[in-house]
Amino acid sequence: MCYIIYMKKNIFILSLLTVLILLRQTNYWPSSAAMLSPKTIFNNPDIAGKEDKTLPSRSLTIDKSAYNLMAEPALAKLIAKIKTDSKKPDSYLAAYLANNALNNFSLRRGLKKIGRTFGLQGQTIYYPFGGFDPHTPFWMVQDARDVFSFGLDKAGSLSDFEKLAEGLLEQLIQDKEKDYLNLTSNLDAEVAYEKLAQEYQLDGSGIIALLRIMLFMQGDIQGVYFFDVNQKGAITFSDQESSRQKKSFPNMVIEFTVKGPDGQPVKKRYWYKSHNLKRFRRFSKFLEKFKFEVMLLKGVMSSWNTDAVKTALVPAKRNNAIVSTDKLIEPVIWKNAPKSFRLDSFPETKNIAFGYTSGPSGEKIYLGEGKDLIGSLKEINPQLTADISGSVSGVRESTLEYLINALRSLFGRSNLLDPSVKGVTRANNNLEEIKAGYFYRLRSA
Numbered sequence: 001m002c003y004i005i006y007m008k009k010n011i012f013i014l015s016l017l018t019v020l021i022l023l024r025q026t027n028y029w030p031s032s033a034a035m036l037s038p039k040t041i042f043n044n045p046d047i048a049g050k051e052d053k054t055l056p057s058r059s060l061t062i063d064k065s066a067y068n069l070m071a072e073p074a075l076a077k078l079i080a081k082i083k084t085d086s087k088k089p090d091s092y093l094a095a096y097l098a099n100n101a102l103n104n105f106s107l108r109r110g111l112k113k114i115g116r117t118f119g120l121q122g123q124t125i126y127y128p129f130g131g132f133d134p135h136t137p138f139w140m141v142q143d144a145r146d147v148f149s150f151g152l153d154k155a156g157s158l159s160d161f162e163k164l165a166e167g168l169l170e171q172l173i174q175d176k177e178k179d180y181l182n183l184t185s186n187l188d189a190e191v192a193y194e195k196l197a198q199e200y201q202l203d204g205s206g207i208i209a210l211l212r213i214m215l216f217m218q219g220d221i222q223g224v225y226f227f228d229v230n231q232k233g234a235i236t237f238s239d240q241e242s243s244r245q246k247k248s249f250p251n252m253v254i255e256f257t258v259k260g261p262d263g264q265p266v267k268k269r270y271w272y273k274s275h276n277l278k279r280f281r282r283f284s285k286f287l288e289k290f291k292f293e294v295m296l297l298k299g300v301m302s303s304w305n306t307d308a309v310k311t312a313l314v315p316a317k318r319n320n321a322i323v324s325t326d327k328l329i330e331p332v333i334w335k336n337a338p339k340s341f342r343l344d345s346f347p348e349t350k351n352i353a354f355g356y357t358s359g360p361s362g363e364k365i366y367l368g369e370g371k372d373l374i375g376s377l378k379e380i381n382p383q384l385t386a387d388i389s390g391s392v393s394g395v396r397e398s399t400l401e402y403l404i405n406a407l408r409s410l411f412g413r414s415n416l417l418d419p420s421v422k423g424v425t426r427a428n429n430n431l432e433e434i435k436a437g438y439f440y441r442l443r444s445a
Contacts, residue, residue, distance in 0.1 A: 004079045059235075060124065060271060062225060062253065066237030069224040072244075074162040079221055081165060082170045082214050097215060104183055104216050108139050110343075110359070115140035117341065118324055118367045122293025124148070124323065128312040129300040132193065132209040134181065134254070134270040135217055136354075137296055139205045140324075145268055146344060148290070150275040153193040155252035158244060164207055168200060172211075181211055203248035209270060210254055213307025219256035220265070227251050229273070233285025250274035277307035287315045295370070297325040298355035304333060306377060316370040323373065324327035325366045326355030332384050338368030 050296075069075050085093040116121075123145045125137045130149035137147045172180055180196050193205035213219035226238040226249040238249065254391060257265035275283055295316045300308075316323055344350040344360035350359045357363045374380055417418045 012097055013354055014130040038217040059286070059291055060148065060269070061235075062255065062269075063224070063237050065239070066227070067240040067243045068162070069158060069243060070221065070228075071240075072158060072161070074158065074165050075224060078161055078165040078169070079214070082095075082169070085215070092173060093215075101181065107183055107352055108135070108216075109205075110349040111136060111139040111354070112142065112344075113346055113348035114324075114354065114365065115142060117346070118262060120322060120324065122322070124292040124294075126262070126290070126292040126312075126315065128295070128297065130249075130296070130298065132205055132212070132272065133298075134209050134213050136298060138217065138268060138270075139292075140296065141294055144294075145266075146271065147269070148271040148273070148292070151193070152274065152276065153197070154204035154248050154250045154274045155206035155272055155410065157246065157248050158203055159247075160207050161203045161224075163200070163202065164211075169211070171200070173423045180208060181215065183212070183216055204250075204271060204274075206252050209252075209272060213254060213256055213270065217256075217258060219258050219268070221254065221256050222267070223255035225253050225255070227253060229282050229286050231282055231285070233282060233287075235286070275310060275311075280307055285376055287311070288318075290315060290319075292319055293321055295321045295323045297323065299326065300355075304377070309333075309374065309376060313373045314375055316429075317373050317375055318370075320370040323368050323370055324356040327363060327365075332381065333374055334368055334372055334384065335379060335381055336372045337375055337384060338366040338369070338372070340364040340366045340428060 070079070073375055080273050082093070085091040086097060088094055112338045120141045121143060122141055123143065125144045125147045127137050127147055127149040129134075129151065130137070130147075131151035131153070133149065134147060137149075138144055180193075193208065196202065196208070210221065210224065214221060226243055226246075227235050228238075228251060230236050238246070243249075251271075251273045255267065255270055257267050260266040273283070292315075295312070297312065300312075304313075315321075324339075325333075342362050343352065343354065343357060344362045344363050352359050354365050357365050
């Protein structure tokens, strides 16, 4: 018995040493600094999304002449009601928040972990196809001040806030079957917000963004403004008269504060634009001037066309922004393979979803630089698309993979390798995963 234990111990030590030697020879051995924290693996200062001080003044500003809807009694009443009801132990709102507290805490912790692991930093975030989802970008990029998102649905009108103050909020929360406010459901992808507007006779669905900021981000609303983008690509704001009379506005910005690390209020703004990809001219003028450091792509379309490339990828290339995506889209939007890590690599992210990427399923999210994105459909890399989609097969398992499999069997780690991605790409992605997760697992075992 002692002999068998001795042999197993030697086999384990030999296997481990062989893997470490191979990692060293293939330049995949992390430095001592990288081993201290998995987040340093991706925290490359060259792609960390830091603000370029040479850029022109920021393109997202609110004119002093813009009319703030917070001056309206309906919105002021709504804000006061939400604050009061959320603090009443026996209120429907407090009960709703308590029922969702654990899920929302887990999501916030997980998104924050993704942002730190990827080294996401930046004052301005571009969130194409993000819809009325303010929490994801602000939780992922902790120092973000402005998030610009767009979707198909309209922002709404002043009358929408009046309806909220008159009892619509309670209806929304008690509608457990749909639960439009829930952050952890897949409702956003499955049910168009226009159905919400139709069901409750709203002029738009922007109230969802406002409620999420207040209820789940603990945001203190400072301002709500309607805006448009003119032919020159400049943002123009609605005045008091039009804000009161116009029935439906496509675009809005919500200005709010949250408590910073030092307990002091930090001002943030969530910009939403209703945008159809086929109507690109005015928006293209705006995007030419739009400066941002990070772009997030989550739950977007399954295939890309020319309009989508111009709207999302070209601006990211122009700014050389750091880009994070969920499941890779086909055709692959990268000219060079991005970095990746599996959501189940860390305790904070293993049970959450980021768009179409599932932590419980061991799926990956990706990180790259804007300059490595395609700028047109002609630049699609067929080989990279084939590799990542798994259509390249029949490649013999590498020695490194074999040894990792042996270690996996000894450790009982069944999720070190991802069998859904085959061939050379799988080997490359596994090496990236080793850097991000394997040494972390060894330290925490």
